[in-house]
Amino acid sequence: MGQDGAGIELETSLGYLMKEVSSALRTAMEAVLRPLGMSVTHYSCLELLAQRPGLSNSELARGTFVTRQAMNVLLQALEADGLVTRSEQPASGRALPTQLTPAGRAQLATASAAVRGVEDRMKSGLAPAEQVALRTMLSTCAASLRAT
DSSP states (O other): OOTTSOSOOTTTOHHHHHHHHHHHHHHHHHHHHGGGTOOHHHHHHHHHHHHSTTOOHHHHHHHHTSOHHHHHHHHHHHHHTTSEEEOSSOSBTTBOOEEEOHHHHHHHHHHHHHHHHHHHHHTTTSOHHHHHHHHHHHHHHHHHHHHO
């Protein structure tokens, strides 16, 4: 606890523990993605596009937790590498929908296997029922924070 008694006990703080897990997960993911020439944001972008083709720059930025500007730079690089295509004309408004190319799907398949290995390692100490309970609790925590 802080010197004045108003601080947070780091050993019992759920927020601190969640940040510690998040940091460890990101580090482990970066370690398996780096040899593939990818970052976590790069991987997350491809994964989102595989699951939700046609997302706009803004939607991808929100889904990968980066700014629109950072996503635009990433999308330009992914397009130059032949991993995604973006329409010349917006479907509606100003948003240019983005799609994975076959090369993007191939890169994603390799990266997904590597990331799945990290997630498997992370949850290896949990029984299947505990994994389900953890997913439920984390989803509930996120929903509670979004609701306020």
